[in-house]
Amino acid sequence: xxxVTQTPxxxxxxxxxxxxxxxxxxxxxxxxxxxxxxxxxxxRLIHYSVGEGTTAKGxxxxxxxxxxxxxxxxxxxxxxxxxxxxxxxxxxxxxxxTGELFFGEGxxxxxx
Amino acid sequence: xxxxxxxxHHVILSEAASLELGCNYSYGGTVNLFWYVQYPGQHxxxxxxxFSGDPLVKGIKGFEAEFIKSKFSFNLRKPSVQWSDTxxxxxxVNGQGSWGKLQFxxxxxxxxxx
Numbered sequence: 001x002x003x004v005t006q007t008p009x010x011x012x013x014x015x016x017x018x019x020x021x022x023x024x025x026x027x028x029x030x031x032x033x034x035x036x037x038x039x040x041x042x043x044r045l046i047h048y049s050v051g052e053g054t055t056a057k058g059x060x061x062x063x064x065x066x067x068x069x070x071x072x073x074x075x076x077x078x079x080x081x082x083x084x085x086x087x088x089x090x091x092x093x094x095x096x097x098t099g100e101l102f103f104g105e106g107x108x109x110x111x112x
Numbered sequence: 113x114x115x116x117x118x119x120x121h122h123v124i125l126s127e128a129a130s131l132e133l134g135c136n137y138s139y140g141g142t143v144n145l146f147w148y149v150q151y152p153g154q155h156x157x158x159x160x161x162x163f164s165g166d167p168l169v170k171g172i173k174g175f176e177a178e179f180i181k182s183k184f185s186f187n188l189r190k191p192s193v194q195w196s197d198t199x200x201x202x203x204x205v206n207g208q209g210s211w212g213k214l215q216f217x218x219x220x221x222x223x224x225x226x
Binding site: 033105 | 146
C-alpha cells in the first residue's frame with residue numbers, strides 16, 4: 001500500500017519558470033491538501049480539496065494553483081516561480097470529518 | 113481564527129530524561145487535537161490524537177498527551193526518551209466546522225544526546 005506519493009521529490013527552478021507537483025493517494029480519501037514547510041513556521045496550508053472537482057484556498061495560496069480532476073490526484077502548480085517559494089512541499093490526504101492526515105514524503109523545491 | 117502555539121522551539125536532553133512539550137490552542141468550539149512527529153529526512157507521521165473521551169491519550173513509542181480543556185492545552189510527554197526520539201514534533205488542531213483544515217504549530221526540534 002503506497003499511501004500518499006509525491007513527484008518529483010527534488011526540483012530546482014529558475015525565477016519565472018513554471019512547474020507542477022503531483023500527489024497521488026490510493027486510500028480513497030475524500031480530502032487532499034498541499035502544505036509548505038519552512039523553518040520555524042511549521043506547516044502552512046496552501047490549498048485543499050474536499051472532493052473531486054473542488055478546491056479551496058488555504059492560509060498561503062498566492063502564487064499557486066491546484067486541480068483535482070480525479071479523486072486520487074491533487075496537482076499543485078507554480079505558474080511563475082519566485083525565490084520565496086523555495087520550500088518543502090507536503091501533500092496529505094484524509095477521510096471526511098477526521099482531520100487525521102496521511103502525508104507524502106515531501107518535495108523539496110529550490111527557486112534560484 | 114484558530115491558532116496553535118508551541119512554547120519550546122528547541123529542546124536538548126539526554127537519554128532517559130523525561131520530555132514534556134507544551135501546546136496551547138485558541139479555538140472556542142469542539143476540537144480535534146493531534147501530535148505529529150517528523151524524523152530527520154522523513155515525512156510527518158501521526159504520533160497520537162484526541163477526538164473525545166479520556167483526556168489522557170496514549171500514542172506510539174511510549175508517548176502520551178493530556179487534553180486540559182480549561183487551559184486549552186494538549187501537552188506531549190514521554191517519561192524516558194531515547195536517542196531515536198530525536199525529531200521535530202508538531203502540535204495540530206482542527207475545529208468543528210473546519211474539519212478539513214488542520215492548523216499546525218511551528219514545531220519543536222528535540223535533540224536527544226546519548
